[in-house]
Structures are given as structure tokens and as C-alpha cells.
Amino acid sequence: MRFSPALAALLLLFTLGACATRPPASDPEALAEFLETNDPLEPANRAVYAVNGVLDAAVLRPVAVAYRWVLPQPVRTGVRNVLGNLRGPTILANDLMQGEMQRAGITGARFLINSTLGVAGVFDVAERHFGLRGHSEDFGQTLAVWGVPEGHYLYVPVLGPTNSRDLIGFGVDSVLSPWFWFGQGAAVEALRYSRVGVTVVDAREGVLDTLDQIERTSLDPYAVIRSGYRQRRAAEIANTGFQAPEAAFGTGIGVGPGLPSPRREGAPAR
Amino acid sequence: MTARHRLSRRALLALPAALAPLAARAQHMDAQRATAFIQSTGEELVAVLNSNAPVAERREQVAAILRRAVDIEGTGRFILGRWWRVATPAEQQEYLRLFEESLIRNLASRFGEFQGVRFSIGRSQARTEEDVLVTTLVERPNTAPLTLDWRVAEVGGQPKIVDLVAEGSSLRLTQRSEYSSVIQRGGNQVSALLAAMRAQNERLR
Numbered sequence: 001m002r003f004s005p006a007l008a009a010l011l012l013l014f015t016l017g018a019c020a021t022r023p024p025a026s027d028p029e030a031l032a033e034f035l036e037t038n039d040p041l042e043p044a045n046r047a048v049y050a051v052n053g054v055l056d057a058a059v060l061r062p063v064a065v066a067y068r069w070v071l072p073q074p075v076r077t078g079v080r081n082v083l084g085n086l087r088g089p090t091i092l093a094n095d096l097m098q099g100e101m102q103r104a105g106i107t108g109a110r111f112l113i114n115s116t117l118g119v120a121g122v123f124d125v126a127e128r129h130f131g132l133r134g135h136s137e138d139f140g141q142t143l144a145v146w147g148v149p150e151g152h153y154l155y156v157p158v159l160g161p162t163n164s165r166d167l168i169g170f171g172v173d174s175v176l177s178p179w180f181w182f183g184q185g186a187a188v189e190a191l192r193y194s195r196v197g198v199t200v201v202d203a204r205e206g207v208l209d210t211l212d213q214i215e216r217t218s219l220d221p222y223a224v225i226r227s228g229y230r231q232r233r234a235a236e237i238a239n240t241g242f243q244a245p246e247a248a249f250g251t252g253i254g255v256g257p258g259l260p261s262p263r264r265e266g267a268p269a270r
Numbered sequence: 271m272t273a274r275h276r277l278s279r280r281a282l283l284a285l286p287a288a289l290a291p292l293a294a295r296a297q298h299m300d301a302q303r304a305t306a307f308i309q310s311t312g313e314e315l316v317a318v319l320n321s322n323a324p325v326a327e328r329r330e331q332v333a334a335i336l337r338r339a340v341d342i343e344g345t346g347r348f349i350l351g352r353w354w355r356v357a358t359p360a361e362q363q364e365y366l367r368l369f370e371e372s373l374i375r376n377l378a379s380r381f382g383e384f385q386g387v388r389f390s391i392g393r394s395q396a397r398t399e400e401d402v403l404v405t406t407l408v409e410r411p412n413t414a415p416l417t418l419d420w421r422v423a424e425v426g427g428q429p430k431i432v433d434l435v436a437e438g439s440s441l442r443l444t445q446r447s448e449y450s451s452v453i454q455r456g457g458n459q460v461s462a463l464l465a466a467m468r469a470q471n472e473r474l475r
Contacts (some may be wrong), residue, residue, distance in 0.1 A: 030352070218448060220448050220452050231438060
């Protein structure tokens with residue numbers, strides 16, 4: 001997890017980037033919409049979106065398509081379960097920081113059961129045999145529960161839609177994870193990098209259909225993703241109103257474009 | 271630009287008067303009635319989606335169901351939002367026509383995906399004074415089940431669908447943001463949106 005040069009370049013881009021023009025107070029409706037959209041860095045965000053779109057079409061999407069094509073569904077589900085299980089401690093920490101004791105109990109029990117009986121998290125035994133359904137949490141949500149406003153909307157490479165608060169949350173989550181601290185040496189480093197790589201591919205595969213659909217039918221995919229992300233985050237933070245993404249999908253990165261979120265095939269929905 | 275500002279300020283002053291008939295129109299929606307309505311509309315839709323009739327015929331049937339079940343005018347106006355009053359009467363008419371067409375074409379272009387679809391009604395809850403959110407579980411072969419919430423309001427004495435909520439994300443809110451963005455990027459011209467919608471409908475043909 002060594003993001004610093006990329007992050008520095010990104011911050012520079014956002015500081016240098018042109019800002020969207022704020023409508024004058026004489027046009028209250030336009031101003032209200034501008035504030036509601038919460039995207040004063042829109043020109044810079046759109047530039048990143050465009051560049052990311054090219055990279056995505058050239059690299060990420062083909063890799064995700066190949067991944068889906070090569071590996072059968074049960075294997076991909078296993079991979080997703082392992083990634084979700086690795087996020088267990090992070091989810092637990094955030095449950096606790098939000099004061100959600102019952103949810104923390106479920107997360108803790110799931111991590112113990114799935115790490116052992118579930119063979120290092122490959123099988124979601126906790127849900128199947130113990131009825132313990134997973135949920136996701138991240139530090140961006142914890143900050144929101146603590147009353148931290150979302151800050152500006154941001155579109156960043158690879159991660160996709162996010163905002164200042166959730167981007168900070170993403171950084172904190174990476175450091176908060178025990179896997180960030182345990183072990184050293186080339187093998188452990190290699191494992192860390194593989195986890196990041198697999199997470200990105202899994203997350204991209206999960207939103208393959210949704211993003212293709214938006215790309216195909218939307219008049220302005222950027223605006224659709226922006227609106228969808230903000231609505232979905234609001235629902236995730238409230239922990240109500242819709243089925244929370246399962247542990248495995250809360251990759252903690254902002255790939256959820258707001259329309260149907262990725263979910264394991266065959267998983268019971270509510 | 272300044273002309274539009276004056277116009278919107280005037281429009282804002284006229285807002286209470288414009289909203290009065292809307293408030294009168296919105297009546298209490300009965301949760302049971304809304305659920306029964308979604309059940310029957312859903313069954314009709316699923317029957318058409320799963321039939322073996324030619325695509326053109328199915329599209330006609332789906333169009334008829336949508337025209338009957340969806341508050342196309344109300345939803346279309348909600349989505350256009352503040353731009354509705356900026357649009358000329360001719361643009362408003364054209365917009366509603368294109369909006370209805372895009373609804374139908376979008377669904378028709380996905381017939382293949384919905385082959386073998388099943389749905390069931392989940393819990394249903396009244397969300398506001400005027401409308402009810404009916405939860406359904408949509409299942410398709412080889413695809414993860416999906417929770418879709420239908421917002422049903424009473425329009426002209428009939429229950430009508432006014433929004434579709436997928437996993438916490440409202441379709442009408444998303445679409446309002448999308449359309450407004452297209453208009454703003456087209457130099458604050460509603461005609462820019464109409465052109466984009468026309469091109470889109472053409473692509474989905």
C-alpha cells in the first residue's frame with residue numbers, strides 16, 4: 001500500500017484544476033442545485049474520469065472480463081469471500097467505533113467462524129450454517145456517523161467515485177487493517193500487493209454489468225455515477241432502506257456506482 | 271443569461287400558485303392497494319417478458335403496460351425539475367414524448383436479460399403522506415437476486431408508479447441529475463437534452 005506519489009500527483013491535479021463556476025445568488029434554483037450536486041471540482045473530476053475511462057477500457061475492464069471468463073462462478077465467489085473475510089477486522093473496528101455493538105458481534109463471530117471452518121474465508125459458513133449475514137463498514141461511514149461532512153465529491157483513478165471524507169476513510173482503513181502491520185519480508189510484501197491487485201479485479205468484475213449498462217444507456221455517465229454514488233453512500237451510512245452490501249463487496253473503495261451493487265450469485269437477498 | 275435569471279425569479283414567485291393543484295392532487299395512498307397494484311402490474315410485465323412472442327409485439331405490450339402503470343407526465347416533469355419552466359411548451363411536449371419513448375426502449379433493449387425473470391413482493395411500507403414504497407425481490411436465472419422498491423402514488427384516482435429505487439438509489443433522482451447535467455453542459459439549453467434523448471432513442475432502436 002504505497003500510494004504516496006500517485007496521491008501527491010492527484011492532490012496537485014485537484015489544486016491546480018479549474019473549479020466549476022458557482023451560480024450567482026440571483027439564480028437561487030441553479031445555486032441550490034450546484035450545492036446539492038456538491039461537485040465544485042467538476043472540471044478536474046471530469047478530466048480524471050475521462051483519463052480513467054481510457055485506462056479502464058484498455059486495461060481494467062478487459063482484465064475483469066477475462067477474470068470472469070476464465071474462472072467459474074464458485075471460484076470467483078470463493079475469492080470474493082476471502083477478500084471479504086480479510087476485511088473482517090476493519091469492519092469490526094468500524095462497527096465498534098460507530099457504537100454498533102450487535103453488528104460488531106456479528107462481524108467478530110463471522111471472522112472467527114469463516115477463518116477456521118470456512119477455510120481461511122473461502123466459504124461463508126457463518127451465513128450458510130449460522131445465519132450470520134455479513135455487512136460492510138468503512139472509516140468513511142464511521143466519520144459520517146461521527147458527524148463529519150462528506151466534503152467535495154471526487155473522482156479518482158481506479159477507485160472511482162468518492163469524496164474527501166471517504167478518501168481519507170479509505171486511507172485510514174488501509175492503515176487500520178492488521179494486515180498492514182503484521183509480518184515482513186518479500187513474501188509478505190508480495191501477498192499484500194496481490195491482495196490489492198485481486199481486490200481491484202474482483203471489484204471491477206463486480207460492477208461490470210452495471211457500468212456497461214450505464215455506459216450504454218446514459219446520456220451523461222459521469223453525472224449518473226456521481227448521483228448514484230452519493231445516494232448509495234447515504235443509504236449505507238444509515239444502515240437502512242436497502243440490503244447492505246455483503247462484507248465481501250464492501251471493498252472499502254468507491255466502486256459502487258449506486259445502481260445494483262455486486263452480490264454473490266445465489267446469495268439470499270433478505 | 272440575464273433573461274433566464276429574471277424568468278426563473280418570476281417563476282419562483284409563481285411557485286406557490288403552481289404547486290397548489292399538485293398538493294390537491296396528491297392524496298393518501300393506501301399501502302394494501304399499492305401492493306396489489308404492484309403485484310398485478312408485475313405479473314403482467316413478467317408474463318410479457320417471458321413470452322415467446324416476437325420482440326416487436328412484446329415491445330408493444332410492454333409499452334401499453336408502462337403507459338398505464340407509470341405516471342409518465344408527473345415523473346417526467348419531476349425529472350426535468352427546474353428546466354421544465356425554462357422549456358417552451360413545444361419543448362415540454364417533445365420532452366414528454368421522448369421520455370416515454372426512452373422508458374419503453376430502455377426496457378425493450380433488455381428483453382434478453384429478463385428472460386426467465388421472477389418476482390415476489392417483500393415487506394411494504396408507507397414512506398410519506400402521499401406515496402408508498404413497495405419492495406419486490408427480482409430473480410433472474412444465473413444472476414444475483416435484486417431488491418427493487420417501487421414508489422406508488424395516487425394520480426387522478428389511480429395508483430401509479432412514480433419512482434424505482436434500486437439499493438438505496440432512486441432512479442428519478444439519478445435521472446434528474448443526469449438530465450440537468452446534459453442541459454447545463456449544452457449551454458443551459460433544453461434543446462441539448464432533447465437532441466441527446468433523440469440520439470439515444472435512435473441507438474436503442
